[in-house]
Amino acid sequence: MTLLHVVLQVVVVVALLHIIGLYTFVPVRDVRSLLSDAQTNARDVAPTALLFGIVLLANGFIRDAGVELSWLIGVNITGRIHALEGQFVATLQSYATPELTALFSFAYIFGYVFILTFPVVLYVFHDTKPLLTTLVAYSLNYAIGLGSYVLFVAYGPRNYMPELVESLLYTSWPQAQLLTSQVNVNTNVFPSLHASLAVTVALIAYRFRGRYGQWHSVAIVLATLIAVSTMYLGIHWLTDVIGGVVLAVLSVSIATRIVDGNRNRTAIRPRIRRRLRQL
Amino acid sequence: MTHLTARRRALLGAIGSGTITLTGGCLRQARSLTGWESSQQVRLRIKTVPDDADPYALTLARTVADWFRAAGIDTSITPMSEQELHRQTLLRNEFDLFLMRLPPRFTDPDALYTLLHSRFAEDPGWQNPFGYANLDVDDHLETQRRTNGSQRRDALRQLQLTAARTQPFTLLTVPDDxxxxxxxxxxxxxxxxxxxxxxxxxxxxxxxxxxxxxxxxxxxxxxxxxxxxxxxxxxxxxxxxxxxxxxxDPLGYVFQDRLMPWLAETWEFSDDRSSTAQVTIRKGATWHDGKALTADDVAFTYRLLSDTTLGSDSDEETAPLPSPRYRGRSSLVANVNPIGDRTVEFQFADVTPSVARRAFTVPILPEHIWKERTDVASIAGIQTGSVTEALVTNNIPPVGSxxxxxxxxxxxxxxxxxxxxxxxxxxxxxxxxxxxxxxxxxxxxxxxxxxxxxxxxxxxxxxxxxxxxxxxxxxxxxxxxxxxxxxxxxxxQRSSSAYVLGYNTRNQHLNNPRFRHTLARLIDGEYIADAIVDGYGRPAVGPLWDTEWYPSELQWEERNPIANFLGSEGEIDVARARAAFREAGYRYEDGKLVGGRT
Structure with a gap:
């Protein structure tokens, strides 16, 4: 069991989930028109996608440098978070059962990858607006989250009160750590990007509900599971999750404003020009 | 700091509200009141590593913090990476208490020389990070370097007894690895x-x-x-x-409790008491880059360790900048001179040969690489103060032998x-x-x-x-x-690296040996060995617990013989703890330990 095995496992499971999802939420249409729609949509959002790609790349590069910088200028708030919320996570974990652990581990790894990738695929077959909103909101999440990781150094509950909180994910599935340590650093817990990105998807799904069957219900349930899983597994504090939800609301509202603004501006501009000319 | 502003605010408020008239008598009273500092609850912060980095450190810190809280001390824990912990505690002395493992080398009695001698209190690294200063301890540390047999044994005994009473650090447990x-x-x-x-x-x-x-x-x-x-x-x-x-490679390794030649072929100490030795290195030693390892490299290594600038700035009155690591061992050596290609003459400081030979365990470094690293280190061309390149280079790829x-x-x-x-x-x-x-x-x-x-x-x-x-x-x-x-x-495997709680004796309260001694009495070594390391470890008083130098007075017999736990079975007896702190000159207000002028 190496890293490669874990990655393969995730890819296969998430691909399966995608197929099921597409089959469920995309109305049956002519495949050719679907594909041509996807092509035009993809072309329309290409600049935004590029932006998101740059943010992701920067995230990869900066993450390591950010950790160094964080130790230099960041504030270590682990103790303060603990003083704020006490043993909430430990209480949550006291309800642990093997079944719940399996469910939440699944949500944390597979559910998370699915909820991040599926909307992009779903929306590309339909409409550019939710797609644009999603990409802009993702970029904002990463950018703000990363800044926050530099400013705040904090360890999760499993690292701070090991006698009360078990690293349930890693004790039940140790290989998962080979994967998570590739994309996470254990001092980057505030805010929870797991929670913020999942809630972002749910908020956007809810905003555009009606067009994609029950996708918004699935997204809301899955996002809730993911947010709870981060605490249940001892990785995040309640404070991180609340911070994540706030970040999600902020990102979605800014993204909505940007995307809607762009639309209106194209309509407004000729009018303004006409006004100016009259003046 | 906070109480000061609070008091000032209260004073200003009292003046501002006009409830007092500013007569001369009133001002006089205000002035004499400011001479009496209000005291505050004792606050301690423990720095340690997170659970991912060490299996026990954080659990130990939380247990100790609970004991301290039971005695009315406001205690908090800050986890940080090991690298950061070393930087904040060993380099910058920014800590109240740290909890980490003492490096294994401190099971050699002479290693305590740099750990506890007051002349190293200002030095970086594992050189007296506690800022501990006790003139008796200094004397014992020097005596044990210069003497043999029963004299040395007695000095080490006195040293350990004093350290156990005054507690520059508290040994928590010696775990098994x-x-x-x-x-x-x-x-x-x-x-x-x-x-x-x-x-x-x-x-x-x-x-x-x-x-x-x-x-x-x-x-x-x-x-x-x-x-x-x-x-x-x-x-x-x-x-x-x-x-x-x-x-x-070092010249020698300690193997089965004896120092044996490794890179060295032989060493011979002179018969008279002049403290010199001739070391011959093995024939055919080479560096990983193919260059020959010679007596010059050996001599260079000891010069570099004692001053990483190699005295290059000696036109000014610049102080030497020794390497914090191996400081104790390099301090044994006064001078090293190459005699030919394979032989080196060591002149030792005023130490006995049995102590001096510990100097042979430092790693030998290649002169052709490290002589370029004696400049003051800089970031993007800006010199960053008193540290040389040799101490901060990442040394990748390393060239050794x-x-x-x-x-x-x-x-x-x-x-x-x-x-x-x-x-x-x-x-x-x-x-x-x-x-x-x-x-x-x-x-x-x-x-x-x-x-x-x-x-x-x-x-x-x-x-x-x-x-x-x-x-x-x-x-x-x-x-x-x-x-x-x-x-x-x-x-x-039995480990030689104990978990210790180090006190910054430069800080308020912690500068008081009686206070530290009472803190040590809030720690239950028996409970730690049973419940935290699950029997895979044992309690002890001092780091030399497993050596012939450990005095019988410090032998652990179901309880700490010096700093006896103020409670039982891991539970603090609050009444006894309070009595002990009161005896040390502290008070309790609403169950909070209060003391000192802050």
Whole structure:
């Protein structure tokens, strides 16, 4: 069991989930028109996608440098978070059962990858607006989250009160750590990007509900599971999750404003020009 | 600070509200009131590493914090990476209390010289990080360097008794190092402790090494620092120096409680009391880059360790800048002169030969590489104060003369070494001793150090045949996991590296030995050994507990003989704790420990 095995496992499971999802939420249409729609949509959002790609790349590069910088200028708030919320996570974990652990581990790894990738695929077959909103909101999440990781150094509950909180994910599935340590650093817990990105998807799904069957219900349930899983597994504090939800609301509202603004501006501009000319 | 502004605010408020008239008498009273500082609850902050980095440190910190809180002390814990912890405590002295493992070298009595002598209180690294100053202790430390036999024994006894009473640090527990090992590819795991280089060099290859791994020894560790820095002189990046010890050769190793020649062929101390020795290095020693290792390199190493600027700025009255690591050992040496290619003459400071020979255990560094590193270090051309390049370089790739040669590193993931075929001990005519016989030849062709997130993952990699051993010890809670799989075996070794709670004696309250002594009495060593390390460890009073130098008065017999726990079975007896602190001059207000003028 190496890293490669874990990655393969995730890819296969998430691909399966995608197929099921597409089959469920995309109305049956002519495949050719679907594909041509996807092509035009993809072309329309290409600049935004590029932006998101740059943010992701920067995230990869900066993450390591950010950790160094964080130790230099960041504030270590682990103790303060603990003083704020006490043993909430430990209480949550006291309800642990093997079944719940399996469910939440699944949500944390597979559910998370699915909820991040599926909307992009779903929306590309339909409409550019939710797609644009999603990409802009993702970029904002990463950018703000990363800044926050530099400013705040904090360890999760499993690292701070090991006698009360078990690293349930890693004790039940140790290989998962080979994967998570590739994309996470254990001092980057505030805010929870797991929670913020999942809630972002749910908020956007809810905003555009009606067009994609029950996708918004699935997204809301899955996002809730993911947010709870981060605490249940001892990785995040309640404070991180609340911070994540706030970040999600902020990102979605800014993204909505940007995307809607762009639309209106194209309509407004000729009018303004006409006004100016009259003046 | 906060209470000061609070008081000032109260005063200003009183003046501002007009409830008092500003008569001369009133001002006089206000003035005399300010002479009486209000006292505040005693606040202590413990710095330590998170659970991912060490299996016990954080649990220990939380247990100790609970005991301190029971006695009315406001206690908080700040977890940080090991590198950051070293920077904040050992380099910058920014701490109240730290909780970490004392490096294994402090089981040698003379190592206590730099750990506790007051003249090292301002020095960086493991040089008296506590800022501890006790003139009696200073005297005992100096006496033990200069004397032999019963005189030395007595000095060390007095020293340990005083330290145990005044508590510059409290020894919490001496854990066993628990590891998961695979015995299919390599054997002889029990020959030597794996927190020293000799542990790895003593391994033997099984006849049926599976072809897939092909002579690679795979080590899973939770400490990522070695993947980004292999400088043997770095304060923040070294724990035990096991890996750098495989790359660099010392003149001798302590093997089965005796110092034996390694890179040196022989050493001879002069018969008179002039404290000199002639050391001859083995024939045919070479560096990993092919250059010959000569007496000049040996002499250079000791000069560099005692002053990493090599006196290059000696036109001014600049102080020497010794390497914090190996400071104790370099301080034994007054002068080293090469005599010919293979012989070096050591002139020691005023120390006996039995203490002096400890100087032979430092790593020998190549002059042609390190002489370029004596300038003051700079970031982007800006000089950053009193530190030389030698102390802060990441030293990748390292060029040593040791049994292993560096191959490649992937930061935060992996570092790989290979067997150095031209190692001096592979020369056919090299004289042999027991040490060379056991550890002279590495049994593996490649050593791959892989970083993992936690001890559980490390143990799991051993079970899954992706690693042969967990390089960093694992916690007792991982043991059932190791026993469950037939392929992995449990390796329990007595460790020489104790968990200590270090006090910053420069700080308020902690500068008071009686206060520290009372703090130590809030710690239940028995409970820690039973409940936290689950029996895989033992309580002790001082770091020399396992040596012949440990006085009988400090022997642990079901309780701490000096700082007796103020409670039982891990529970503080609050009434007794309060009485003890009251006796030390402190008060209680609403159950809070209050004291001192702040």
């Amino acid at each position: 628990v590891r998961a090992v695979r015995t299919t590819n390599y054997s002889n795991w029990r020959a030597s402790s794996l927190d020293s280089s000799l542990g790895y060099l003593s391994l033997e290859r099984s006849d049926d090494v599976d072809s897939e791994t092909g002579g690679t020894l795979r080590v899973a560790i939770t400490d990522r620092r070695a993947t980004t820095n292999l400088n043997p002189l770095s304060v923040e990046f070294r724990r035990t120096g096991t890996l750098t010890g495989l790359v660099y 040791g049994p292993l040669r560096f191959v490649r590193n992937t930061p935060r993931e992996e570092v790989v070494f290979e067997r150095f075929d031209d190692h001096v001990l592979h020369q056919v005519d090299s004289p042999i001793n027991d040490l060379v016989d056991q550890a002279g030849d590495a049994a593996f062709d490649t050593l791959s150090i892989q970083v993992v997130g936690s001890d559980v993952t490390a143990a799991e990699m051993v079970a899954n045949d992706t690693a042969d051993v967990t390089g960093t010890p694992v916690g007792a809670d991982v043991i059932p996991r190791i026993g469950r799989r037939s392929e992995s075996e449990l390796l329990v």
